[in-house]
Amino acid sequence: MITYEEAIAITEEYKPGCEIEYVPLIDSLGRFLAEDIKSDIDMPPFNKTAVDGYACRREDLFKELVINEVVPAGVTAKKRIETGECAKIMTGAALPDGADWIFMVEDAQEDNDRVKFTGKPGKNNIAKRGEDIEKGDTVLLAGKRIEPQDIAVLATVGAVRVPVSKPLRVGIISTGNELVEPHNKPKPSHIRNSNAYQLIAQTMKAGAEAYYYGIAHDKEEEIFEMLKRAISECEIILLTGGVSMGDFDMVPAVLQKAGVRIIFDRVAVQPGKPTTFGVHKDALVFGLPGNPVSSFIQFELFVKAMIHRAMGAIQSESDRKHKLAKDYSRRRTRRMAWVPVNINDDESVTPVEYHGSAHINALPGAYGVMKIPVGVSEIKKGEIVDVRQI
Ligand code: AMP
Ligand code: MG
Numbered sequence: 001m002i003t004y005e006e007a008i009a010i011t012e013e014y015k016p017g018c019e020i021e022y023v024p025l026i027d028s029l030g031r032f033l034a035e036d037i038k039s040d041i042d043m044p045p046f047n048k049t050a051v052d053g054y055a056c057r058r059e060d061l062f063k064e065l066v067i068n069e070v071v072p073a074g075v076t077a078k079k080r081i082e083t084g085e086c087a088k089i090m091t092g093a094a095l096p097d098g099a100d101w102i103f104m105v106e107d108a109q110e111d112n113d114r115v116k117f118t119g120k121p122g123k124n125n126i127a128k129r130g131e132d133i134e135k136g137d138t139v140l141l142a143g144k145r146i147e148p149q150d151i152a153v154l155a156t157v158g159a160v161r162v163p164v165s166k167p168l169r170v171g172i173i174s175t176g177n178e179l180v181e182p183h184n185k186p187k188p189s190h191i192r193n194s195n196a197y198q199l200i201a202q203t204m205k206a207g208a209e210a211y212y213y214g215i216a217h218d219k220e221e222e223i224f225e226m227l228k229r230a231i232s233e234c235e236i237i238l239l240t241g242g243v244s245m246g247d248f249d250m251v252p253a254v255l256q257k258a259g260v261r262i263i264f265d266r267v268a269v270q271p272g273k274p275t276t277f278g279v280h281k282d283a284l285v286f287g288l289p290g291n292p293v294s295s296f297i298q299f300e301l302f303v304k305a306m307i308h309r310a311m312g313a314i315q316s317e318s319d320r321k322h323k324l325a326k327d328y329s330r331r332r333t334r335r336m337a338w339v340p341v342n343i344n345d346d347e348s349v350t351p352v353e354y355h356g357s358a359h360i361n362a363l364p365g366a367y368g369v370m371k372i373p374v375g376v377s378e379i380k381k382g383e384i385v386d387v388r389q390i
Pocket of ligand 2: 175290
């Protein structure tokens with residue numbers, strides 16, 4: 001059995017390859033940017049007014065001014081501002097030549113093509129060309145996951161074909177004679193397959209593409225056939241179930257038969273000790289424990305980071321520090337435990353009711369899982385714990 005830290009260090013050495021593709025602007029939402037994006041223009045592209053108001057010369061601010069024209073946004077002023085003159089100008093319009101000041105409509109009294117400034121002089125209300133972005137500036141970094149606000153930046157700089165990482169293909173196989181698909185009512189001794197769908201969802205949320213191969217019975221040939229297909233089609237394969245010590249846990253044997261070199265098969269984490277990781281020349285393979293909470297947490301700990309590394313994502317996953325709101329204790333301390341917790345209004349965390357790795361409905365209400373290091377049996381109320389958000 002290896003430690004969590006050793007297992008992380010090992011998996012970090014493996015990085016599946018990932019290609020780039022160019023997608024239309026709006027299709028890039030949720031994708032990982034594959035190249036830095038630079039601006040092809042200054043923003044604003046011209047000196048513009050940030051308010052509806054009157055453009056004049058600063059030295060004329062306290063004179064009664066003649067309005068020489070009205071300038072809507074999108075139109076260039078025809079006249080130059082001379083002494084004693086101003087132009088009425090709308091938000092977003094370019095500053096007319098000769099003007100160096102704009103006062104707001106709210107601070108003005110207009111009467112018969114003439115206007116007087118009635119406010120206190122403050123700022124000039126001019127948004128200067130290039131003050132937000134200069135031509136050639138890098139506006140978004142490779143590896144960023146594209147959010148709606150990034151779409152605005154991409155649109156502004158004309159990046160209409162967006163370079164993104166192609167989604168990594170993640171194959172998912174459930175194993176177990178007791179499993180039926182969710183649309184079936186389980187017969188006695190059967191349970192519904194929840195892992196596959198949970199893993200599909202985790203894979204999609206991580207930005208990769210899920211390929212689901214179905215349920216394999218605990219028969220070597222059945223698992224072998226699905227695994228072979230998955231290896232030929234995917235970069236990462238996730239099998240669930242069949243990695244413990246039971247008589248029908250045949251995943252490790254099948255992995256070897258399929259040419260997968262097993263790198264580790266026991267990790268000192270709870271839940272999820274039998275987590276298995278192996279390498280095939282065409283794919284990386286995880287054998288995840290059958291219990292749904294274990295499978296969920298092991299994906300979060302190992303698989304998600306691997307997908308993100310492969311897709312060039314800026315790594316943002318890290319555990320956050322929170323105060324523990326209630327004493328915590330456990331008896332065995334040989335493994336690192338990950339315990340589902342809720343978050344309270346004061347940002348402290350409290351362990352949720354949790355009966356173990358099969359207790360699937362402990363997770364939906366949880367804010368995250370807190371890390372209990374090896375050797376630690378007690379954490380007192382008020383102490384700081386590391387929490388991974390889920
Ligand atoms: P195993 O790892 O195959 O020994 O399975 C451990 C436990 O997880 C058993 O109680 C299984 O019935 C359960 N289990 C295995 N696969 C799944 C699955 N796909 N969905 C839900 N529970 C599962
Ligand atoms: Mg099983």
